[in-house]
């Protein structure tokens with residue numbers, strides 16, 4: 469990531485009523501990165517984003533895209549060279565999905581047929597059925613509309629994608645899907661993405677770099693998500709990042725944790741030790757015929773497992789995964805033991821909470 473796709477140089481925006489929305493912003497967005505602007509409402513995130521494509525003009529300072537001052541590029545040309553996705557997908561209600569996606573390619577002179585083919589291809593890229601292309605936006609769910617909004621922004625294959633709270637209007641499950649797909653798209657399409665959100669979790673999940681804005685349009689910190697969680701620049705960032713930042717920072721740590729053995733029982737009542745000799749515990753892990761964990765039973769139940777309701781297990785840990793996943797697997801397990809599985813979901817053994825804590829301690833010491 470040597471080059472900067474977008475640079476803000478001492479940029480200020482004061483609206484005519486005297487509101488300073490952005491105050492002396494200097495920041496570089498590396499090419500091919502996903503940079504998140506995050507902060508509480510009204511701190512200038514959207515204004516900053518819109519100064520990149522000249523929907524808003526700065527009062528002072530310059531914004532450059534690929535080294536060129538955007539104020540020297542005609543607005544229409546600039547906007548067509550960047551995808552823009554907003555919260556309420558912004559689709560034209562009286563145009564079909566395919567027509568919506570084709571708008572910019574058509575403006576750029578593509579034939580109707582080529583634009584349609586590209587639109588249908590893009591529907592697949594963003595995880596929608598081609599068959600939805602003939603529908604109108606009102607005939608789609610909120611999540612589908614957002615996906616079409618992303619497809620439309622990608623239609624002219626712009627190197628830069630600007631996204632303003634694109635997933636905030638959909639429910640958490642759809643949102644998690646959209647976030648996963650955005651990360652996947654970013655990998656496949658190698659775009660420079662600037663993404664606005666007020667949700668720190670979303671920023672940490674998506675961002676290669678995160679810019680935390682404070683009230684009054686001040687840039688409080690610009691760093692990797694890990695750095696922001698671990699070393700917030702000031703009290704404002706610390707408060708904004710929230711209470712669980714120590715736990716969340718464990719997402720960035722990995723460490724080999726020794727596996728311990730566990731007693732298992734299958735549906736026929738056969739027992740076995742997996743991962744080594746089982747430690748002393750009342751808990752037995754039920755597995756299915758493929759060796760995948762099903763749930764926990766207590767040793768007194770295990771003899772008559774088929775008739776007994778087992779306790780649902782916690783989250784699963786994959787060796788090589790983060791310490792956060794290991795700790796969560798232990799904390800969410802009825803037995804207190806984290807269940808480790810391979811890529812096919814087959815039981816490998818368990819992690820004892822004390823071993824997870826020891827690994828956390830080692831990583832902490834190695835950082836000092």
Ligand SMILES: Nc1ncnc2c1ncn2[C@@H]1O[C@H](COP(=O)(O)OP(=O)(O)OP(=O)(O)O)[C@@H](O)[C@H]1O
Pocket residue numbers: 483484485487488489507508509510511512513514515516666
């Ligand atoms: N056209 C405008 N005229 C006057 N003030 C404006 C205008 N647009 C935005 N503002 C003000 O500028 C400040 C920054 O607004 P901006 O929309 O950039 O913030 P934001 O961080 O994106 O907020 P949100 O998360 O609520 O969208 C706010 O105080 C807002 O009221």
